Amino acid sequence: MSEFILKARDLNKFYTQRSGRFGFGTKIVKALDNVNLDLRHAQTLAVVGESGSGKSTLARCLLQLQPLDGGSVFFQGRDLADLPAVELRKQRRHLQMIFQDPFASLNPRMNVGEIVSEGLLIHGLGDRDERYQKTKHMLERVGLRESDMKKYPHEFSGGQRQRIGIARALVLSPKVVVCDEPVSALDVSIQAQILLLLKELQKEMSLSYIFITHDLRVVRHIADEVAVMYQGKIIENGNIADIYQSPKEEYTRNLLSAIPGQKQRIASFKSRVILES
Amino acid sequence: MAALVSIEELTIAPLDQPSLKLVNNVSFAIQSGKTTCVVGESGSGKSLTALSVMGLLSNQLKRQHGKILFQGQDLTLLSAEKMREIRGRQIGMIFQEPMTSLNPVLTVGYQIGESLSVHLGLKGDALKKKVAELLEQVGIPASRANSYPDELSGGQRQRVMIAMSIACEPALLIADEPTTALDVTVQAQILSLLDKLKASMNMGMLLITHDFGVVADVADHVVVMFRGEIVEAGTVNQVLNKPKHPYTKALLDCVPDAEGKKLLKPIDYAWLKDSKSKKVKVAS
Numbered sequence: 001m002s003e004f005i006l007k008a009r010d011l012n013k014f015y016t017q018r019s020g021r022f023g024f025g026t027k028i029v030k031a032l033d034n035v036n037l038d039l040r041h042a043q044t045l046a047v048v049g050e051s052g053s054g055k056s057t058l059a060r061c062l063l064q065l066q067p068l069d070g071g072s073v074f075f076q077g078r079d080l081a082d083l084p085a086v087e088l089r090k091q092r093r094h095l096q097m098i099f100q101d102p103f104a105s106l107n108p109r110m111n112v113g114e115i116v117s118e119g120l121l122i123h124g125l126g127d128r129d130e131r132y133q134k135t136k137h138m139l140e141r142v143g144l145r146e147s148d149m150k151k152y153p154h155e156f157s158g159g160q161r162q163r164i165g166i167a168r169a170l171v172l173s174p175k176v177v178v179c180d181e182p183v184s185a186l187d188v189s190i191q192a193q194i195l196l197l198l199k200e201l202q203k204e205m206s207l208s209y210i211f212i213t214h215d216l217r218v219v220r221h222i223a224d225e226v227a228v229m230y231q232g233k234i235i236e237n238g239n240i241a242d243i244y245q246s247p248k249e250e251y252t253r254n255l256l257s258a259i260p261g262q263k264q265r266i267a268s269f270k271s272r273v274i275l276e277s
Numbered sequence: 278m279a280a281l282v283s284i285e286e287l288t289i290a291p292l293d294q295p296s297l298k299l300v301n302n303v304s305f306a307i308q309s310g311k312t313t314c315v316v317g318e319s320g321s322g323k324s325l326t327a328l329s330v331m332g333l334l335s336n337q338l339k340r341q342h343g344k345i346l347f348q349g350q351d352l353t354l355l356s357a358e359k360m361r362e363i364r365g366r367q368i369g370m371i372f373q374e375p376m377t378s379l380n381p382v383l384t385v386g387y388q389i390g391e392s393l394s395v396h397l398g399l400k401g402d403a404l405k406k407k408v409a410e411l412l413e414q415v416g417i418p419a420s421r422a423n424s425y426p427d428e429l430s431g432g433q434r435q436r437v438m439i440a441m442s443i444a445c446e447p448a449l450l451i452a453d454e455p456t457t458a459l460d461v462t463v464q465a466q467i468l469s470l471l472d473k474l475k476a477s478m479n480m481g482m483l484l485i486t487h488d489f490g491v492v493a494d495v496a497d498h499v500v501v502m503f504r505g506e507i508v509e510a511g512t513v514n515q516v517l518n519k520p521k522h523p524y525t526k527a528l529l530d531c532v533p534d535a536e537g538k539k540l541l542k543p544i545d546y547a548w549l550k551d552s553k554s555k556k557v558k559v560a561s
Contacts, residue, residue, distance in 0.1 A: 050460040
């Protein structure tokens with residue numbers, strides 16, 4: 001197997017926006033502008049950027065949840081866009097996603113057992129009993145109990161719901177997991193639990209993560225490599241230690257100096273010159 | 278120096294469940310020209326404490342006990358009308374979500390001017406001039422006074438909220454998670470703006486947050502709340518560098534650092550329960 005499990009080449013995605021008086025004009029927004037990414041097997045690649053930088057669009061496009069306007073995503077060497085629909089559906093079990101909002105991403109009318117086992121059912125994995133055992137095992141692994149399978153999402157706290165979201169993604173034993181701001185809605189104490197859980201599971205199941213976030217402190221703890229996005233482009237990427245110690249781009253430096261908790265920075269923080277341009 | 282605000286033995290519970298103390302016997306003080314940060318997880322009672330200072334507690338909740346002394350007078354004894362005079366005039370407020378706290382059908386200039394005309398009786402050109410000044414003060418071009426909230430970015434909206442809250446030069450500014458919804462770079466700008474305004478206007482500031490990074494940046498004093506109670510209070514240096522209470526230590530262990538050297542350690546709540554008897558006496 002090649003070293004890279006997921007490669008993205010020249011991804012482009014445009015949105016048209018109404019503009020001008022009464023919205024007669026149209027403006028094209030480049031959400032993704034020739035984006036290239038390489039995700040190594042069993043590693044974590046963090047994508048950081050501010051809101052509007054295109055990082056969530058990137059997450060959805062990588063998983064083919066949104067059509068691309070150009071470029072290709074190669075999963076284990078195969079271009080996902082070239083796959084016939086049936087084949088793509090088969091591959092989807094290897095490409096899973098964990099969402100930001102644990103309140104909005106779980107169906108309130110399904111109990112936890114149904115939510116977590118739905119993927120197994122759709123992909124026809126195992127019989128009823130095997131599915132039950134797998135679901136139970138996965139829930140226990142993320143710190144929930146067998147008795148929780150009969151409960152509904154509203155009965156859980158934010159952190160527990162995020163665990164359900166993780167169990168749902170991982171019960172299919174995926175290879176690549178895209179995590180879109182998985183901890184930004186959580187308290188720091190819960191955030192630490194979830195980050196550690198994700199790290200443990202990565203080791204056990206040799207998962208490769210694409211970790212989308214705006215929190216540079218979280219990135220430092222979870223990622224091996226980092227890509228900085230700004231206005232749809234990846235402006236800098238590389239090894240996590242290199243980027244944090246010697247960022248090349250002005251924008252990255254600015255982003256790093258904005259991490260709270262560096263007292264001297266607050267006095268000297270300059271208005272963001274390039275960001276406003 | 279007498280404290281600007283002193284909260285004494287504040288206790289809050291729901292009307293229908295008087296035994297469920299959401300805020301339990303909370304006391305701390307805020308000085309003029311200083312920032313007091315209240316930190317805690319969700320549900321720790323930090324926002325309720327702030328709301329009760331403003332007299333905006335939901336009518337489902339009851340303040341069972343306690344005094345809130347502001348410049349020597351007990352706010353809890355004031356009539357609704359008297360309280361309205363103080364709110365916005367002597368106590369400014371900033372909330373977490375700027376979009377939901379601004380009125381979408383009124384220009385931001387009008388909204389900033391509102392408290393000036395209500396509390397200070399400004400009108401016409403004098404009002405316009407003051408609004409323009411305020412906008413410049415928070416770093417927005419005065420020409421944006423005619424913009425509607427949806428025409429502004431998140432950071433600009435929060436600046437408008439700040440302009441509104443400092444319009445009457447209040448003695449106390451209460452900010453409930455003012456930067457939680459913002460990007461880090463914008464957050465840094467807003468925090469440094471608040472810090473500057475606080476110093477130039479000698480305001481006391483009560484900042485509610487769950488982010489220890491923010492605390493380290495702007496706080497003079499820190500109050501740590503856990504399940505409705507204060508577990509530790511002190512200067513920012515004491516609390517962050519030499520925490521006494523096991524909960525404060527545990528909470529600090531959860532915060533990822535920018536260098537990535539620290540090992541994250543989630544809170545062991547069961548252990549905390551046992552250690553509750555070892556409660557550190559709070560001196561403020």
